[in-house]
Amino acid sequence: MSTGQGQYSIGLDKTPANFVPLTPLSFLERSASVYPGMTSTVYEGRTFTWAQTYERCKRFASFLVRNGIGRGDTVAAMLPNIPAMNELHFAVPMTGAVLNALNIRLDAASIAFMLDHGGAKILLVDPEFSAVISEALNLMKQRKPLVIDVDDAAFAGGSRIGEIEYETAVAAGDPNFAWTHPDDEWDAIALSYTSGTTGNPKGVVTHHRGAYLNAVSNILDGNLGSHPVYLWTLPMFHCNGWCFPWTIAASAGINVCLRKVDPAKIFALIVEHGVTHMCGAPIVYNTLINAPGAPSGTDRRPVVGLIAGAAPPVAVLAGAEKIGIRLTHVYGLTEVYGPASVCAEQPGWDALPADERAQLMRRQGVAYHMQEAITVLDPDTMQPVPRDGETIGEVMFRGNVVMKGYLKNETATKEAFAGGWFHTGDLGVLDQDGYVIIKDRSKDIIISGGENISSVEVEDVLYKHPAVLFAAVVAKPDPKWGEVPCAFVELKQGASANEAEIIAYCKTQLSSFKTPKAVVFGVIPKTSTGKIQKFMLRNQVSSAKAISA
Numbered sequence: 001m002s003t004g005q006g007q008y009s010i011g012l013d014k015t016p017a018n019f020v021p022l023t024p025l026s027f028l029e030r031s032a033s034v035y036p037g038m039t040s041t042v043y044e045g046r047t048f049t050w051a052q053t054y055e056r057c058k059r060f061a062s063f064l065v066r067n068g069i070g071r072g073d074t075v076a077a078m079l080p081n082i083p084a085m086n087e088l089h090f091a092v093p094m095t096g097a098v099l100n101a102l103n104i105r106l107d108a109a110s111i112a113f114m115l116d117h118g119g120a121k122i123l124l125v126d127p128e129f130s131a132v133i134s135e136a137l138n139l140m141k142q143r144k145p146l147v148i149d150v151d152d153a154a155f156a157g158g159s160r161i162g163e164i165e166y167e168t169a170v171a172a173g174d175p176n177f178a179w180t181h182p183d184d185e186w187d188a189i190a191l192s193y194t195s196g197t198t199g200n201p202k203g204v205v206t207h208h209r210g211a212y213l214n215a216v217s218n219i220l221d222g223n224l225g226s227h228p229v230y231l232w233t234l235p236m237f238h239c240n241g242w243c244f245p246w247t248i249a250a251s252a253g254i255n256v257c258l259r260k261v262d263p264a265k266i267f268a269l270i271v272e273h274g275v276t277h278m279c280g281a282p283i284v285y286n287t288l289i290n291a292p293g294a295p296s297g298t299d300r301r302p303v304v305g306l307i308a309g310a311a312p313p314v315a316v317l318a319g320a321e322k323i324g325i326r327l328t329h330v331y332g333l334t335e336v337y338g339p340a341s342v343c344a345e346q347p348g349w350d351a352l353p354a355d356e357r358a359q360l361m362r363r364q365g366v367a368y369h370m371q372e373a374i375t376v377l378d379p380d381t382m383q384p385v386p387r388d389g390e391t392i393g394e395v396m397f398r399g400n401v402v403m404k405g406y407l408k409n410e411t412a413t414k415e416a417f418a419g420g421w422f423h424t425g426d427l428g429v430l431d432q433d434g435y436v437i438i439k440d441r442s443k444d445i446i447i448s449g450g451e452n453i454s455s456v457e458v459e460d461v462l463y464k465h466p467a468v469l470f471a472a473v474v475a476k477p478d479p480k481w482g483e484v485p486c487a488f489v490e491l492k493q494g495a496s497a498n499e500a501e502i503i504a505y506c507k508t509q510l511s512s513f514k515t516p517k518a519v520v521f522g523v524i525p526k527t528s529t530g531k532i533q534k535f536m537l538r539n540q541v542s543s544a545k546a547i548s549a
Helices: 026-034 050-066 083-094 108-118 127-137 167-171 210-222 244-250 263-273 281-288 314-322 354-361 408-418 453-465 499-507 534-540
Strands: 039-043 045-048 076-077 098-101 119-126 147-148 188-193 203-207 230-231 255-257 277-280 302-308 325-333 338-342 374-379 393-398 422-430 435-440 446-448 451-453 468-478 482-491 516-520
Touching: 026 050, 026 083, 026 127, 026 210, 026 244, 039 050, 039 083, 045 050, 045 499, 050 167, 076 108, 076 302, 083 098, 083 244, 098 108, 108 127, 108 203, 108 314, 119 127, 119 499, 127 147, 127 210, 147 167, 188 210, 210 244, 210 338, 230 263, 255 263, 255 281, 263 281, 263 534, 277 281, 281 302, 281 314, 281 468, 302 314, 314 354, 314 453, 325 354, 354 516, 374 422, 408 422, 435 453, 446 468, 446 482, 451 453, 453 468, 453 482, 453 499, 468 534, 482 499, 499 516
Parallel strands: 039 255, 076 098, 076 119, 098 188, 119 147, 230 255, 230 277, 277 302, 302 325, 482 516
Antiparallel strands: 039 045, 188 203, 325 338, 374 393, 393 422, 422 435, 446 451, 468 482
């Protein structure tokens, strides 16, 4: 009886000649070597080449090492989408350390917890966030990190609270710093905290192998090709910018940095730099579609926009094309490095009417090239649901593009990986093509009189109303039905609508039990990445699910 691979395992071992641990750092090294004079980054009048970016990263990495940073240490950053934030995605792991990119909208208590929990030894901060960082440092219970200011000439305000400024540190670094590959491609490369509303957030730990593979997947599934011009509308702190700092290095593209989402500036940068690609949540594209001065049709090549988050409304998918953006729907979570599935387009879709094509494009789809699998399983039996588009199960991932686990939280890690799959907590179905379609988060399903109502389905109808800019639907307690749909609506500038009108509109497209029984008008709370904060809306209507994250 044979074991192993027999003759194919004898004397055929891994050696430095035939095995090198995968790391996205190699992408930067290659682009700097092959395309040294090509532009890597543009921002507010500053331009860097790939050779310059590589040198800057090596310089700062050497500064980190001289200040005690080594393998397994944590370096945190509270920065907007500026060149320094992109550089940290290479400089920090060059030392064997782990990058903890902090959400710039967090409160001081949350930041203090993350700095303590992650054990940050160095913290880089933009002056805009100096006040909240100062408060967070005072709240810390562990040893405070060395603070480095990252001044930005494009921002007026804030104050310097650090011991040294970033450019000074870079200038003092060694341009010939001899960085090394990770000892193991399973080594941690980044720490990202999930946004929770109850208890402390969980620290998602990702590795060099997964970052490498997902960076390449972005090129394949986002149709980036070589030398894309990428506009940074997606926060780099969000799942490490969906791995796009490493993706753009791999494709030797151009990082067009953008401090904050500003529709007028976005349209101007697209024209000025010939932007080819961008990423964002539905709210970002919806803002662009409805912005004053949005282009109406364009002769230039459409910008490829990756869209993720909640299932994008049909109105957003169709509306984006009218302003020159062709959307590709991707799906994922922090635990899978951002997007790890894509609604892979099929031949013939372009010939379909816009609404019909949009319905196909809004599916969460199939696994990314470098992800092993995405499917919908019955969480009790761990068996696949039938491909009938109706049987609901939990969306799950498996493969190399899945986190190492949650930092210092073995229980949560085991629960997330139960049964050999990563459990997303999203509820979905499989259609006849094997494409995943999310129906809702488990906590967002509305159960009215025993009937399940998908908040996503109701929201999609609301977004079709000409006066609606943003919409969200949550469960509202009801003495007869247990709970009923309640709609929150944010109107477009200059538009008007009342509750009766909105409800009447929904009744033309939804069954009676799915129609909202109440409509609340006003600004809808959102996270810094554009996700609607439904827990706040549930609290507002005293939903029984209000305590859910």
